[in-house]
Amino acid sequence: MRRYALKRLIGMLPLLLGITMISFAMMHLAPGEPAVTGQEFNPKVSSQDIERLRAYYGLDKPLYEQYWHWLKRLAVLDFGESFSNDHRPVLDKVMERLPVTLWINILAMILILSVAIPIGVVSAVKQDSWLDRILTVVVFIAFAIPSFWLGLLLMMSLGVNLHWLPISGIHDYSWQQMGFWQQQWDFLKHLILPVFVSAIGGLAGMSRFMRTGMLEVIRADYITTARAMGVPEHSIRYRLALKNAILPVVTLLGLSIPGLIGGSVIVEYLFSLPGMGRLFYEAILARDYTVVMGITVMGAVLTLIGNLIADLAYAWADPRIRHGQS
């Protein structure tokens, strides 16, 4: 297991390098010279900002030197300073916003797993029954629904009309006066809608995937053998088949991380949550390039880490991967 983990870690390095290269290329996307060209007359970007950008990226030097220079700073987690008036380091700004985003995404993943797996299994076991058909239609609709629209409707019904749930922010106005447990409950209440809205797309995709996986496993030879040997149907389904059908889900979960992180921009904008996605959105509106680039790189690295964890979990569960056929 340790050898496999080490191998995967080393395999990550070229990917990491590639991520930085793509990001670096993006900085130079703007027509002509790097990002600053054409900003001279942009009132949002002061001449000091342009100077700062020049200094940070070493724009007067040749490209390869700029890249190397930037890479060295990234290696020590120096993402430069924000262009906004506070001029704080990008890393600090992101770090104080990250917990909210992580909370929402982790809770969303837990929700996805705990709902999608049962739905998929039930659909597969009762294939072509009425229940399966209804679930399939619901899943299709959930997959096509724009998450921000669902969010709007829920805000309107549960928040504005019924006053059951708060519709924006992360704390109530009276947060300071609350006791510890009250605070936790308030925090959770603010997270219910965002988590549900973040999870809906992944939920649909995952249940579909689980259904297909389960159907495949049920038809496998070893299941037929088990059935022929008289293993009760119940244990065939929930002990033999389920275990193997769940495995690929782990990989899919890893693959769904970029979608969740990307989706946090919309969810946090919609519910006015102080997370990384909102920071990214604000940075784009303000043309705060260092923050935009910093978050883009960090988002990619987070994805990479998520994929690594998924791979390791898969290998831990499946010895064939760990000992590698290749």
Add this chain to the structure above:
Amino acid sequence: MRGQTRVFDMGSPDMWQAIKTQPLMFVGAAIVCVVAILAVLAPWIAPYDPTEINVKDILMPPSWQHWCGTDTLGRDVFSRMLYGAQISLSVGFVAVGLSMAIGVALGAWAGYAGGRVDMLIMRSTDMVLCFPTFFLILAVIAFLEPSIWNIMIVIGLTSWMGVTRLVRAEFLSLREREFILAAKSLGASPLRMIWKYLLPNAMGPIMVSAVLGVAGAVLVESGLSFLGLGVQPPDPSWGNILTEGKDNIQLAWWLSLYPGLAILITVLGYNLLGEGLRDVFDPKLKS
């Protein structure tokens, strides 16, 4: 001869049989057609000018005059939605056209050439896949100005990875088939091999992913417009009507309800069509 070089024959009775067993695909196809027709006919169907401001009729609820109500500037929401369909669909088609062109070219190259080229292309694909697509799109838009053309290009440039993987996988599995080996040993040039023998046989999955891609692009466009980083007012888009809905959530439910419903139905239509096609092209998944 032609029939024999195709694993899958378009006109075979099996295919019609499969379509008959796919009622949901028909629903999808019908939705796709209706939305497309409405979009094309928007200038003739729309009861009002989509950008005409009417201060007397601000935020009117749905009525016989305004089927879907009016917005904060008194513009007719139904008319704006019809024109919004034009914009959303054209963004979807152009973006998908671009991503298909890139994806098919790279995937075909990787799958046909194999070896080091294959490795290089696939590793680069993996790298791009690490970026949360929505972040990538937003970051690029931060550097450019949001306009319909930029959105089409950016969505196209950030969604080719799936097709690349798919085409490559198809090519790898086709490469060892007898008819491909036969064509190769008869001295067909690489381009001819790809164009005449390999691509037509990979057409099914490519079509499926193109149809599903339109759904994805429509969703992304509406999301961008909702954030104010996509289609810019006064041009109508389903996404930017929803932004107004969010700002007037206490006052005007119709601004939030109808455009979202339009997105949902359109995306659902393309998804149903795409999934149905997948089952038709790959019957072994269904049985």
